Amino acid sequence: MSATLSPRQVGDVTVIDVSGRITLGEGSSNLRDGIRSLVTKGNKKILLNLGDVSYIDSSGIGELVSGFTSVANQGGQLKLLNLTKRVRDLLQITKLYTVFEVYDDEAAAIRSFA
Amino acid sequence: MPEDTETQRVETYLDSELESADAAENLVIEVARDLGFAEEEIHKLGMAVRESVVNAVVHGNRYNRRKKVHLAVSSAPDRLTVKVGDEGEGFDINSIGNPIADHNLLQQSGRGIFLIRAFVDEFSVRRLTHGTEVTLMKYRQ
Numbered sequence: 194m195s196a197t198l199s200p201r202q203v204g205d206v207t208v209i210d211v212s213g214r215i216t217l218g219e220g221s222s223n224l225r226d227g228i229r230s231l232v233t234k235g236n237k238k239i240l241l242n243l244g245d246v247s248y249i250d251s252s253g254i255g256e257l258v259s260g261f262t263s264v265a266n267q268g269g270q271l272k273l274l275n276l277t278k279r280v281r282d283l284l285q286i287t288k289l290y291t292v293f294e295v296y297d298d299e300a301a302a303i304r305s306f307a
Numbered sequence: 308m309p310e311d312t313e314t315q316r317v318e319t320y321l322d323s324e325l326e327s328a329d330a331a332e333n334l335v336i337e338v339a340r341d342l343g344f345a346e347e348e349i350h351k352l353g354m355a356v357r358e359s360v361v362n363a364v365v366h367g368n369r370y371n372r373r374k375k376v377h378l379a380v381s382s383a384p385d386r387l388t389v390k391v392g393d394e395g396e397g398f399d400i401n402s403i404g405n406p407i408a409d410h411n412l413l414q415q416s417g418r419g420i421f422l423i424r425a426f427v428d429e430f431s432v433r434r435l436t437h438g439t440e441v442t443l444m445k446y447r448q
Binding site: 251252258259261288289 | 325328350354357358361365406407412413414415416418419421422425
């Protein structure tokens, strides 16, 4: 199943619950379009909840990086929540774990944007 | 272990479309499961195969419908070998940047080969007369 995105607002933070597979094609383009849409609307505090992401490939990782930089270029922040072990391992292998702010607790992640 | 102990299990030609990555990954996962590979090793091998086939489709054959991706899977009691060939122009593996170098960390692309290397035990690239063939080998742990 390609990635589906369900955005919700918690205060001034947009939490995007992502589920499914983020792989080259529909999955990665869904993620790209979802983040781009929020950035266009001026959302500058974005928390990606990846707890239900079952699979991510190099293209999906690329979209995470692209989202991170596009939000940062608008003066905002994109952070990650609830990484599965496989996604966490991928971010560690690619040294991106040092780039993203990663949280396991949503409330703590929301507070970190303040 | 000598080469002649390997058994050819599957050989197929896939279309130059992204769906071929799903087909190849699923096929290799099935073979690895039959051989008794651990689930995490199967996941890593499957992902390496996916990245290889995506490279063949996107960068090798450039989605050209007249070109095919060659997939061959062979096994020995202790390992599984996967060859993925394309009919593209070829590439210089030394020209690929290091994606974990500080100045490349925020690049959107360029991590595929790096992840393949990380997820298999042996990886090699061979230039064909018309195309490129990568070989992935994973030992059963």
